[in-house]
Amino acid sequence: xxxxxxxxxxxxxxxxxxxxxxxxxxxxxxxxxxxxxxxxxxxxxxxxxxxxxxxxxxxxxxxxxxxxxxxxxxxxxxxxxxxxxxxxxxxxxxxxxxxxxxxxxxxxxxxxxxxxxxxxxxxxxxxxxxxxxxxxxxxxxxxxxxxxxxxxxxxxxxxxxxxxxxxxxxxxxxxxxxxxxxxxxxxxxxxxxxxxxxxxxxxxxxxxxxxxxxxxxxxxxxxxxxxxxxxxxxxxxxxxxxxxxxxxxxxxxxxxxxxxxxxxxxxxxxxxxxxxxxxxxxxxxxxxxxxxxxxxxxxxxxxxxxxxxxxx
Numbered sequence: 001x002x003x004x005x006x007x008x009x010x011x012x013x014x015x016x017x018x019x020x021x022x023x024x025x026x027x028x029x030x031x032x033x034x035x036x037x038x039x040x041x042x043x044x045x046x047x048x049x050x051x052x053x054x055x056x057x058x059x060x061x062x063x064x065x066x067x068x069x070x071x072x073x074x075x076x077x078x079x080x081x082x083x084x085x086x087x088x089x090x091x092x093x094x095x096x097x098x099x100x101x102x103x104x105x106x107x108x109x110x111x112x113x114x115x116x117x118x119x120x121x122x123x124x125x126x127x128x129x130x131x132x133x134x135x136x137x138x139x140x141x142x143x144x145x146x147x148x149x150x151x152x153x154x155x156x157x158x159x160x161x162x163x164x165x166x167x168x169x170x171x172x173x174x175x176x177x178x179x180x181x182x183x184x185x186x187x188x189x190x191x192x193x194x195x196x197x198x199x200x201x202x203x204x205x206x207x208x209x210x211x212x213x214x215x216x217x218x219x220x221x222x223x224x225x226x227x228x229x230x231x232x233x234x235x236x237x238x239x240x241x242x243x244x245x246x247x248x249x250x251x252x253x254x255x256x257x258x259x260x261x262x263x264x265x266x267x268x269x270x271x272x273x274x275x276x277x278x279x280x281x282x283x284x285x286x287x288x289x290x291x292x293x294x295x296x297x298x299x300x301x302x303x304x305x306x307x308x309x310x311x312x
Contacts, residue, residue, distance in 0.1 A: 001106045003034075003125035006062065006089045013038040014060040014088060020044065020177050022139025022154050023116035024065035026132050027091065029184035030121055031062055042177045045069040049079045057086040065117035067094035071291055073281040080104060093120045095275050096282015112285075115141040132184065142240055143269045143286065154180050155236070157196035159203055163232040172196075206231035211241040214250060218305045222247035223297065226254040239267035239287070248272075249304070253297050264290040264300055277307060 015038035018028035028040050038059060046069045048054055061083075068076045073096070080087070080103050089107050090100060093114040101108045114120035116136040122128040128136075135150035147155075157176045164172035179190040210224055210233045217223035222242050226233060235252055242250035249268040256263050266274055267287045274280075274288045290300070 001089055001109055001124070003121070007034060009060070009088050010034070010036055010062075011038075011060055014062065016040045017048075017054070017061055017063045017066060018042050019065035019067075019117075020158075020173065021065070022151055022158070023118055023136035025154070025177050025180050026136040026139075026184065027064035027117040027121060029181045030118055030126055030128050030132065031064065032181065032185045034126065036062060040178070040181060042174060042181075045076055046071055049075045055079070057083040059086065060088045061086055062088050063090040063092075064121075065092060065094075066090070067092060067284075068096045068100065068282045070096075070280045070283055070289070073099075076100075077103070091117060091121060091124075093117055094283050095273075095285055096280070115144060140284070141286070142236060143243065143267075153193065153197055155234075156200040157193045159234045159236075160196045160199045163203060166232060200234075203232060203234055204237070207233040207237045207241070209233075210238050211245065214238075214242050214245060214247060216247075217251055217297075218301050219308050220247055221249040221251060221301075221304050223251045223253070223301075225297075226252060228255045228260060235265055236267075239265075242267075243269040251297065251300055253295075261291065262295040264295045264297060266290070266300065272307070277303060 014036050016028050016031050016036055018024045018040060020042040025042065041054065043054065045067050077099050080100055084103055087104060087107060089109060090104055091109040093111055093116065095112045097110045101110060109120065109124055111120050111123065114123065118128045118133050118136040122133060131150055135148045137145040138147045138151035139155060161172040161176040175192060176196055179192045183190040183193060210226055214222040214224045224238065238252060239250040248270040249266065252265040254263050255261065268274055273285045275283050275285050278288060278290065280288060
């Protein structure tokens with residue numbers, strides 16, 4: 001399915017479901033610019049089946065940048081199957097979408113080699129402004145694409161909003177996401193986004209401290225623990241600055257801002273496919289999050305050690 005075919009299927013009430021990171025929100029803005037005006041819901045893959053107003057779609061919907069949930073992939077598949085009749089198109093670039101293609105046919109626009117969702121949208125004919133495309137690529141593939149003013153503006157405000165979420169402000173993240181989409185579509189800078197981005201310096205100082213604490217885990221894999229109660233950090237920058245210190249991969253142990261459960265975040269600047277290495281069902285091959293029993297630094301160390309022995 002190409003952009004022109006999707007455009008022909010857009011009705012007055014067609015809505016958007018988008019991932020909440022930089023490239024997901026930019027993808028939503030691309031659709032709004034194309035005339036999709038039935039509303040935008042910004043969410044996460046693991047919430048599709050949990051939120052009552054999303055569990056069963058009531059109107060035509062375009063889904064962008066939503067991957068198959070790594071924790072419960074069957075829930076995403078079940079949701080897609082149940083709502084297929086109301087899905088106009090599903091556009092995604094994360095690894096692990098093959099089963100969605102079986103359910104949705106040509107309504108599933110998929111290329112796991114695309115650096116971002118807007119990049120894939122441009123491939124199939126959507127009008128994606130060059131500034132938006134560069135920012136989306138920088139947001140989702142920061143080791144391959146240099147940051148832009150636009151990507152930095154969103155990421156700083158978004159990271160500050162995540163800190164507010166940890167402090168109990170559950171609306172902060174959605175406010176930033178929606179303000180960014182509106183800013184892109186209207187061309188008018190959001191005062192809220194500007195104010196949030198201006199608060200980033202304190203977060204940046206804590207990030208530098210975390211980077212200084214990265215220690216070798218195994219080989220050139222580095223590790224840092226960021227326990228609950230410690231100053232919040234920009235985990236993307238911890239990884240990027242860790243690479244500059246000489247680590248090919250950075251492992252971060254922390255807790256979820258939402259439910260305080262343990263998490264292990266892993267980013268790599270190498271050719272290692274983290275999705276494949278850790279036996280996940282899909283996602284970004286250069287950055288993953290491990291939950292539950294898999295959120296164990298000892299197991300992570302052993303997995304990398306085994307991979308190193310295999311390569312030697």
